[in-house]
Amino acid sequence: MKHIALIPAAGVGSRFGANCPKQYVELAGQTVLQHTIDLFNQNSRIHHIAIIVSPQDAFVDTLIRLPERAAVYRVGGETRAETVANGVNILLANQIVGEKDTILVHDAARCCLPQSALNRLLDTAGHHPYGGILAIPVADTLKRQQNQETKIAETVPRAGLWQAQTPQLFQAALLQKALQNIDFNEITDEASAVERLGIQPLLVEGDSRNIKLTRADDADYVAWLLERGNA
Ligand SMILES: Nc1ccn([C@@H]2O[C@H](COP(=O)(O)OP(=O)(O)OP(=O)(O)O)[C@@H](O)[C@H]2O)c(=O)n1
Ligand SMILES: C[C@](O)(CO)[C@H](O)COP(=O)(O)O
Numbered sequence: 001m002k003h004i005a006l007i008p009a010a011g012v013g014s015r016f017g018a019n020c021p022k023q024y025v026e027l028a029g030q031t032v033l034q035h036t037i038d039l040f041n042q043n044s045r046i047h048h049i050a051i052i053v054s055p056q057d058a059f060v061d062t063l064i065r066l067p068e069r070a071a072v073y074r075v076g077g078e079t080r081a082e083t084v085a086n087g088v089n090i091l092l093a094n095q096i097v098g099e100k101d102t103i104l105v106h107d108a109a110r111c112c113l114p115q116s117a118l119n120r121l122l123d124t125a126g127h128h129p130y131g132g133i134l135a136i137p138v139a140d141t142l143k144r145q146q147n148q149e150t151k152i153a154e155t156v157p158r159a160g161l162w163q164a165q166t167p168q169l170f171q172a173a174l175l176q177k178a179l180q181n182i183d184f185n186e187i188t189d190e191a192s193a194v195e196r197l198g199i200q201p202l203l204v205e206g207d208s209r210n211i212k213l214t215r216a217d218d219a220d221y222v223a224w225l226l227e228r229g230n231a
Contacts, residue, residue: 002047003046004102007033008107009051031064034064036113037049048096054076071096102126112222116207125204130194131168133190133191134210135206136162136206140158209225
């Protein structure tokens with residue numbers, strides 16, 4: 001059984017607001033996507049790294065150094081879920097991944113994933129038939145807003161609530177089935193698609209450093225984390 005990393009990198013980065021998609025912004029000496037590719041390339045347990053970009057991507061060929069274990073697939077979709085579904089389909093159709101091999105879906109924008117968290121996910125969920133995801137227990141008090149207004153409707157009890165991170169790891173055939181015949185706009189992570197099959201993936205303790213570069217004001221912290229190195 002092999003572990004394959006699938007990196008959806010077909011987003012436009014509208015919340016980040018740079019003059020190119022945020023995965024191609026340079027932080028700590030190289031692009032965000034290059035940092036993400038390299039962190040999987042540093043882990044000998046990862047057999048292949050599949051980078052899924054949009055068919056119109058104008059950056060990947062010039063800005064990314066591909067390690068031997070990695071390949072680019074130009075099958076990105078309109079939504080993150082569609083990008084992942086297209087990626088899983090092409091990997092299975094071309095027998096780059098077998099049905100029982102695991103796929104670790106990881107946001108290109110989470111370029112600070114520590115190796116310790118990646119190994120914890122592989123150790124805990126790598127052989128589990130229902131897979132698992134990195135996540136961290138919610139630490140802040142949660143408020144629900146009143147309809148569209150910026151006033152508090154209620155405080156939501158946080159006990160038992162976790163924030164989902166990536167990687168999200170599943171056997172390839174299960175992930176393909178979960179992403180078939182669904183509304184991609186309703187799916188914000190792979191686990192929620194698998195949950196719809198009545199399956200309960202594992203929650204594996206993530207790491208607060210595994211943040212998703214989302215807005216411009218995340219950039220300084222992400223750059224600082226990258227400069228320190230990820231253990
Ligand atoms: N159609 C899409 C949309 C997103 N992604 C990827 O999914 C990851 C997480 O998405 P997000 O952080 O939301 O990135 P963007 O969609 O680019 O950002 P925004 O929503 O601000 O436009 C990113 O690596 C992004 O490139 C993708 O592959 N295909
Ligand atoms: C998959 C994810 O990173 C888990 O937290 C998140 O749901 C992606 O959300 P986005 O809005 O597509 O960035």
